[in-house]
Amino acid sequence: MADLNQMLKMLGELDDQLVNCMRCGMCQSVCPLFAETGRESDVARGKIALLEFLSHEMLKDAKAVKDRLDKCLLCGSCAAACPSGVKVVDIFLKARAIITAYIGLSPVKKAIFRGMLTKPALFNNLLALGTKFQGFFTSPVNDIIGSSCSKLLSPLLGDRHLLSLADKPLRSIGNLNTAPGKSGLKVAFFYGCVVDKMFTGVGEAILKVFKHHGVGVYMPIDQVCCGVPSLASGDMKSFEDLVRMNLKLFGKGDFDYIITPCGTCTSAFHHVWPLMGTGLSQAERDQIEMLAGKAMDINAFIVDILGVSVVEPAAGAKKVTIHDPCHLKKSLGVSGQVRTVLKANPNLNVVEMSGSDVCCGCGGSFNLQHYSVSTKIGKKKRDSIAATGADIVAAGCPACMMQIADMMSQAGDRVAIKHPVELYAQTLG
Amino acid sequence: MVSQSIKQAFASVVGNDNVMDAEADKHSYSYDAAVLDPVLPSLVVRPTTMEAVGKVVKLCNDNGLPITVRGAGTNLSGGTIPSKGGIVLLTNALDQIIEINEEDMYAVVQTGVITAKFANAVAAKGLFYPPDPGSQAASTLGGNVAENAGGLRGLKYGVTKDYVMGVNFFDVDGNYCKSGSKTVKCVTGLNIPQLMVGSEGTLAVMSEFILKLVPPPQASKAMMAIFPDIMTASRSVSAIIANKVVPCTLEFMDNFTIGAVEGFAKVGLPTDAGSLLLIEVDGHPGQVAEEAEKVEKICQENGCTRLQVAKDAVERNKVWEARRAALSSLARLRPTTVLEDATVPRSKIPAMMEALDKIAKEYKLTIGTFGHAGDGNLHPTILCDRRDTEEFHRVEKGVDAIFAAALELGGTLSGEHGIGLAKSKYMELETNKASVLFSKRLKKALDPNNILNPGKILGD
Ligand SMILES: Cc1cc2nc3c(=O)[nH]c(=O)nc-3n(C[C@H](O)[C@H](O)[C@H](O)COP(=O)(O)OP(=O)(O)OC[C@H]3O[C@@H](n4cnc5c(N)ncnc54)[C@H](O)[C@@H]3O)c2cc1C
Ligand code: SF4
Ligand code: SF4
Numbered sequence: 001m002a003d004l005n006q007m008l009k010m011l012g013e014l015d016d017q018l019v020n021c022m023r024c025g026m027c028q029s030v031c032p033l034f035a036e037t038g039r040e041s042d043v044a045r046g047k048i049a050l051l052e053f054l055s056h057e058m059l060k061d062a063k064a065v066k067d068r069l070d071k072c073l074l075c076g077s078c079a080a081a082c083p084s085g086v087k088v089v090d091i092f093l094k095a096r097a098i099i100t101a102y103i104g105l106s107p108v109k110k111a112i113f114r115g116m117l118t119k120p121a122l123f124n125n126l127l128a129l130g131t132k133f134q135g136f137f138t139s140p141v142n143d144i145i146g147s148s149c150s151k152l153l154s155p156l157l158g159d160r161h162l163l164s165l166a167d168k169p170l171r172s173i174g175n176l177n178t179a180p181g182k183s184g185l186k187v188a189f190f191y192g193c194v195v196d197k198m199f200t201g202v203g204e205a206i207l208k209v210f211k212h213h214g215v216g217v218y219m220p221i222d223q224v225c226c227g228v229p230s231l232a233s234g235d236m237k238s239f240e241d242l243v244r245m246n247l248k249l250f251g252k253g254d255f256d257y258i259i260t261p262c263g264t265c266t267s268a269f270h271h272v273w274p275l276m277g278t279g280l281s282q283a284e285r286d287q288i289e290m291l292a293g294k295a296m297d298i299n300a301f302i303v304d305i306l307g308v309s310v311v312e313p314a315a316g317a318k319k320v321t322i323h324d325p326c327h328l329k330k331s332l333g334v335s336g337q338v339r340t341v342l343k344a345n346p347n348l349n350v351v352e353m354s355g356s357d358v359c360c361g362c363g364g365s366f367n368l369q370h371y372s373v374s375t376k377i378g379k380k381k382r383d384s385i386a387a388t389g390a391d392i393v394a395a396g397c398p399a400c401m402m403q404i405a406d407m408m409s410q411a412g413d414r415v416a417i418k419h420p421v422e423l424y425a426q427t428l429g
Numbered sequence: 430m431v432s433q434s435i436k437q438a439f440a441s442v443v444g445n446d447n448v449m450d451a452e453a454d455k456h457s458y459s460y461d462a463a464v465l466d467p468v469l470p471s472l473v474v475r476p477t478t479m480e481a482v483g484k485v486v487k488l489c490n491d492n493g494l495p496i497t498v499r500g501a502g503t504n505l506s507g508g509t510i511p512s513k514g515g516i517v518l519l520t521n522a523l524d525q526i527i528e529i530n531e532e533d534m535y536a537v538v539q540t541g542v543i544t545a546k547f548a549n550a551v552a553a554k555g556l557f558y559p560p561d562p563g564s565q566a567a568s569t570l571g572g573n574v575a576e577n578a579g580g581l582r583g584l585k586y587g588v589t590k591d592y593v594m595g596v597n598f599f600d601v602d603g604n605y606c607k608s609g610s611k612t613v614k615c616v617t618g619l620n621i622p623q624l625m626v627g628s629e630g631t632l633a634v635m636s637e638f639i640l641k642l643v644p645p646p647q648a649s650k651a652m653m654a655i656f657p658d659i660m661t662a663s664r665s666v667s668a669i670i671a672n673k674v675v676p677c678t679l680e681f682m683d684n685f686t687i688g689a690v691e692g693f694a695k696v697g698l699p700t701d702a703g704s705l706l707l708i709e710v711d712g713h714p715g716q717v718a719e720e721a722e723k724v725e726k727i728c729q730e731n732g733c734t735r736l737q738v739a740k741d742a743v744e745r746n747k748v749w750e751a752r753r754a755a756l757s758s759l760a761r762l763r764p765t766t767v768l769e770d771a772t773v774p775r776s777k778i779p780a781m782m783e784a785l786d787k788i789a790k791e792y793k794l795t796i797g798t799f800g801h802a803g804d805g806n807l808h809p810t811i812l813c814d815r816r817d818t819e820e821f822h823r824v825e826k827g828v829d830a831i832f833a834a835a836l837e838l839g840g841t842l843s844g845e846h847g848i849g850l851a852k853s854k855y856m857e858l859e860t861n862k863a864s865v866l867f868s869k870r871l872k873k874a875l876d877p878n879n880i881l882n883p884g885k886i887l888g889d
Contacts, residue, residue, distance in 0.1 A: 019764040019816060024462050025503040029545070029566035038475065038521040039449075040457035040502070053456050053467075064453035083757030084766070 007062070007102040011055035014094055018055070020086045021048045027078035027088070032359040032377045033071070041068040044078035044088045051095050066099045071370060073363030073377075074232055075326035089331075090275055093231055097276075100234025109233045109365075118241045120224045144416050147409035160371075161409035163198055163402060170196045170203040171221035181214025183306065188250055188258040188294075189219040192226065192265045194398035202261050202398065205425035206298055212428040213306050220249045226268040229364055231276060240279050243288070251287035257296045257305070261419060263328030263397045264364075269295035271331060297328060298421050299396055302344075303337040308424070310343040317349040320423065321390035323381065323404060324357035325397035338396055341420045345427045348392075353384040360395075362403035375407070382407040385415060394420045430514070431471045435492055439474050439516075442484045447475040447522075458499065458517045462564075463507040463851050464767050464815055470497070470511035475519040479539075479605075479636050482523070486634050487603025489516055495880050498630045500541065500569030504576055505768055506849025508629045512883050518634065520571050527637070529554050534642045535594060535611050540571030540635050557645035559586035562845070563756065571635055577627035579845040581752070584803030585677040585711075586643075588845065590626040595639030598625060601876045611639055629847055630882035632875050649677070649711035650721040651745040652738040654728040658703035659683065661732030663778045665706060666802045668727045670775070674720045679803030680707040680752050683782065686759060686797040686810075693761055694754035696747060699735070706802060707752050709745075755799045756810070763795070763812035767824055771835035772844030775805040784834035785809050792827040806844030832858070853888040 027044040028034050040046035047069055053059040072092060079088040141147050147161040170191055180186045187210065195203045210217050224245045230238035250258060260266045273288045280288070302308045320342055329335045335357070342348050361367070361377025381404065385393050393408075393415055395401050405417050431450075440448045449455065450472050459467035471494075476482045489496040495515030502509045511517050523541040530536065531554055538547060544565040551558045561580035562568055568578065574596065579588035595609025608621035625635055656662040666679060682690070682705050691698045698705065706728070710720040721738065728736055739745040760766040773781045782798065785807075789796045800807040809831055813824050832842055832855050842852050842859050857865050869887055872879070883889070 015816075016764070019814070020761075022462065022464075022760055022766045023460055024564070025501055025567050026564065028501055029543070038519065039454075041454055046457040049460060049467075050453055050456055058467075059452060059456050061452050064451055068453055068457075084760040085757070 004062075004102065007098055008055055008057065010098045011051060011095065014051065014091060014098075015055060017087055017091050018048055018052045020084050021045060022084050023049070024083060026081060026083055030077040030081045032075065032077065032361060033073060033373065036373050036376050042071060044082070044086070047072065048086070048088070048091065051091070062099060063103055066096075066103055069095055069099065071366075073326070073359055073361065073366050075359040075363060076330040077326060077359060080330040093272070093276060096232065096234035097236045098234075101236065105233065105235055109235065118224070118230075118238050118245075120222070120245075142409045142412070142414070144414045145405050145409045147405050161406045163405050165197055166200040168200070170200045173207075173219075173221075175221050176207075176217050176219040178216045180216035183214040185257070185305070186216035186218065186255045187301070188255040189217050190223060190226070190246075190250070190258055190260045190265055190269075191219070192260055192262040192398065194402065195261050199398050199401065199419065202419040202422055205419070205422040206259070206261055208425045208428055209298075209302065209421060215306075216255075218255050223249055226265045228264055228268045228272060231272065232364055236276075236279070239276065243273060243277055243280065244284065247284055247287050250291060251284070253287070253290045253294065256294065257301060258291055258294045259296055259298050259301050261298050261396070261398065261421060263297060263325045263332060263334070264399065266295050266297045267327045267331040297332060297334050297337075297396065299328075299337040299341050300332075300334045302421070302424065303340045308341065308344050310340055311346050313343075313349045314346040317347050318392060319351050319388070319390040320348045320392040320394055321351050321353045321385055321388040322356055322420075323353070323360060323385070323393055323395040323400055325395055325400045326357075326359050328396050329357050334396070338394070338420050341424045342394055345423050347426070348423060351388045351390055353388045353390075355380075355384055358384070360400045360403045360407075362399050364399060367403060374403070378403055378407040379411075382411050382413070386411070386413055390415060392416045392418055392423070394418050394423060396420050431492075431494065435488070435494075436472060438488055439472060439485065442488065443474050443476045443481050447477065449473040449475075458502075458511065458519075461499075461502040461507060461509040462505050463510070463849065464765060465507045465510060465850060468510050468513055470517045471514045473517045473519065475522055477522040479523065482518070482634060482636055483599045483603040483605055485516075485518055485603075486599045486601065489880055490601050490603065490878060493878055493880065495883050496634070497882050498571070498575070498634055500572030500575075501543070501564070501567045503564040503568045504572060504849060505770070505846040506576075506843070506851040508576065508847055508849035508882070508885055510850060515880075515883075520569060523636070526550055529556070529642070530611075531556060533611060534644075536640045536642055537611075538570055538638055538640060540569060540637065542570045544568045544570055544573055551642055552645070555645070556642040558592065558640065558642055560589045560592060570638060570640070574626055574635060574638060575629050576847040577845070579801075579804075579806070581678045581680065581801065583801060583806070583845075584679055585675045590623060592641045593622050593626055593638060594641050596622045596625040596635055597637040598633040598635040600633055601878070601881055605636075606633070609639055613641075627847065629849060629885050631872060631885055631887070632881060634881070646677070646711035648714040648717045649709055649745075650717050650738065651707070651709040651748045652721065652725065652736060653748050653751070654706045654708060654733045655699055655702045655735040656704050656706070656733055659782045660779050662704040662706050662802070663775075663782075665728045665731040665733060666778065667776055668731055669708075669724055670803070672723060672727060674710065674723050674727075676708050676720075676724065676803060677711045678707065678709040679801070680799070681705075681778070681802035681807070682707070682752075682755060682799045683797065685795075686755055686799045689758040689762060689797055690751055690754045693758040694750065696751045696754065698751060702734070707748055709748075752799075756808075759797045759810050759812060763814060765813045765815040765821075767811040767813065767828065768846075769809050769811070769828060769831055770800075770806060770844045770846045771809060771831050771840060771842070772804070772806040773835055773838045773840035775802065777838040777840065778802060778805060778807070780838055781807060781834065781840070784838075785831065788827050788830045788834065792823040792830070794823060794827045796827075801844070804844065805840065848886045850885060853884070853886055856887065
C-alpha cells in the first residue's frame, strides 16, 4: 500500500489539471446528481476543490474525499459543458486509482474485480449457474420489458426489477473469424459483458448487420471486460490485467475497425485505455493507440461507414423515442447516427423526448452503492419517456437499458426497451 | 468550531441530513467563483422550508454566529466565501416558482429558483423575464437580486433591479418581513425592495421575490460587425445610440478575444480584425427591419469593414455562439481566469481600452477584453496561473490599476459582479468617507451584531 506522502505526490501530479477549474459552478446546471441532492461535494466543482485541498494537505481526511469522489455517475456531463475544458472524468478516474491505492479496495469490490472479472472462466461458470437457477428465485412482472423481481433476493437486490440473464451467453456461438464480403471490410466485434450475458439479442442483431452488409467478423470468445468498472472503483491492477488479456486477442489489429454495442466500451478503447494504461509496456501502449484509432460504436459504423440512410416511415409505424447514453453522446459525440439508424427502419416513427441526453442515473456501480439517488434520477428519465407516448425506447448502451428497464417496469409501463441496432436489424431479411 | 449542542439545535430545525459538519463537506463551501483564498465555515445548513430559514437566522443571531447565504456560489467577488467559524446557509432547496401571473404580468418565486429555469417557465407562458447573466444556467434568483446581476440585454431591458417589485425576507432576529407589492405602482413606506437589491446578504436573508414580467419582443435581428480597431467600433456604438436606436444587445470583443474564440470554437471570425460588435435589435417586425438597416448604415459609415446580418435562427445562433464562447475560449488558455467588470461611460470605452493596454504592458499581463459595449460594462479578463506567486502578485497590482483607471474615467467598480470581499477596499475611492459611513450605520442598525455576511461590501 502506498503511503500518504506518495499519494499526495501523485495527486500533486494531477494539479495541472485541477487548477484549470475556475470554480465557475456552471457544472451545477448539468450534473444529474447535483439536481437531486443540491450538494456541492456531489458536483464536479466540489470534488475538484476537495482533491486540490487534499493534495495541498489542507484537508486531512482522505477517506471522506474518497467517499465523495465515489459518489459520481462518471457520466461526463460536467466535462462536456465545462467552459474551461477541465477533463473532469479523467481527473476522477486517476484520483480514484490514487486514493484507492492508499486506502485499499473494499473487500466486496476486491472479490468482484480481482476474483471474478479478471478470471473470466470462473465468472462465466458462476453466471451459468445463476442462469440455471434464476427462475427459482424470481417472478416475472412485465412481459413487454421482460423484467422480474425477487422477494427471496431482496436483501441483496432491493426492489429492483431485473432482466434475466440469457439462457445461453453470446459466447456460446463460439469463435468467429470470417473473411470480408462485399463491403471489403473486416471488423473485430467486442460485445462487452452485458450483451454477452443478458442482451444476447443485441449481439445477434449486430452479427446479422455484419452479414447483411458483407462485413467479415473476428469475434474471439476469450475477450474480457473492457476494464472501466474496475477503474471506476480505483482498481488499477485489475484494469491492467483486463487490458492485457484483451490486447492478446486484439493487439495484432488485423481488422479495419473494432466495433462495440456500448458507448462505455468504445470510449474505453478510444480514450480511457490510452489515458490510463501508463503501467503498460511501450509495445502494449502502441497496440492501445492502434485500437484507439479503430474503435467505433455500432451506430456510427452503420451510418458513417456502411452508409445506411433514412427512409420514409410507413403508415402505422410505431413510435420510438431515444435515450442518448452519456458515454455515447458526451464522450464520443454519437447521437445523430442513432437517429439515422432508427429512421432507416420504415416501421418506426422517431419522437424526441425532452432531455434525451440527461443521464439515466445508472452510472455502473453507482447504481449498486447509491440505489436510492440512482432511482430518483432514473424516475425522471422514465417520466420523459412516458410523456412521449412511445411504444419503444431505444438506448445504445446496455447498462442504460438495464436501468431504464428497472424504472419503466417499476412504474408499470408497457414500453419495450431496445438497442437501436436491434430495431435496424429487423429491417434486414 | 460550534458546539455539539448548537449543531443539535440546527439539526432539530432543518433535520440531521441538512446539517453538514464533516471536514470534507465544509471544504466544499469554502470558496466561490472569485479567485480568493478559501475560508472554512464551521457548519453548513440547508433549510427546506421558509419557516426553517427564519429559525436558522435567529439561532445564528442568538449565538453570535456569522451567516453567509449561498445560492449557486457563482458570484465573482467572494460574496459567498464564509466568515471564519461562521455558518453557510444554502438556499438551493427553496426552489419553488409559486406563481406566474399572466394577467398582471408578475411572478412570485422563492430565492433558490435557478434563473434559466425561471426564464424558461415564464417563456412557456408567453411572457419574458429579460435579466440573463452569463451564469443563468446555474445562478439563483436570490443571488441575482443580491448582486443586482445584469446580462446581455441590460442596455435596452435593464438589469435585475428593474424587475424586482417586492422582496420578502428575514431580518437578523429571524422575523419575517414583507416589502413591495404585486402592483406596478407602490409607494407604501421606504423603498425596501431596492434597498435589498445589491445588498449581498449583508442586510437580511431574502426568501421570496415578486418579479416583473414583460411581453416578449415579436421579432429580432442579429448581426456581426467587424472593425479594423477599437476606435471605429466605439464610434459606431456611440453613433447607434445617438441615432436613437437602442439595440437589445450590443457586445464587444477585442482582437485578443477574437483570436481566442476562433482558436477554440472555430466560428469563422477574422483573427486580424481589431475588434467586433455583436448587435441585436428587437421589437415590432417593422421597427426591427428599420433599425437593423440603420445600424448597418451607421456601422459602415464609421469604418466597419464587414457586416453580416443573420438571415435566420441558425445564423443568429452562430452570432451568439461567438459571444458565448468568449469566456470559455479565454479560460482555456491559462489555468487561472480573473474576470473583472470595470465599467465606464460608453463614450470612454476607447480610453479604457487604451488604459488596459498600458496596464497589460506595465504588469506584463495577458488581458483579453470583451463585454457589454452598449452599457460600457467591460470584462477585462486576466489570464494567469495563481500558483505562480510572482505572477499573481502582478495580477493583483494590475487589478488595482484597472479599477483606478475605470474610476478616473468616471466609471464604477462594478457593473454587475458586486463588491463582495474582492473590491471592498476600493469602496471609498469611488464614493467617499461619508457615503461609506452612511452604509455602515445602516448596516449597524439592521444587524447590530454584525453577523450578516460580515466583511462583504463594507470591509471589516
Ligand atoms: C461564468 C460566469 C458568468 C457570469 N456572468 C454574469 C453576468 O453576465 N452578469 C452578472 O451580473 N453576473 C455574472 N456572473 C456573476 C454571478 O453569476 C452573479 O453574480 C449571480 O447573480 C450570482 O448568483 P448565485 O445564485 O450564484 O449567488 P451566490 O454567488 O451564491 O451569492 C451571491 C451573493 O448573494 C448573496 N445571497 C444569495 N442569496 C441570498 C439571499 N436569499 N438572501 C441574501 N443574500 C443572498 C450571497 O450571500 C452572496 O453575497 C457570472 C459568473 C460566472 C461564473
Ligand atoms: S464547469 Fe468546469 S471550470 Fe466550472 S466549476 Fe465546473 S469543472 Fe470547474
Ligand atoms: S460526472 Fe456526472 S455525476 Fe459526476 S460530477 Fe460530472 S455531471 Fe455530476
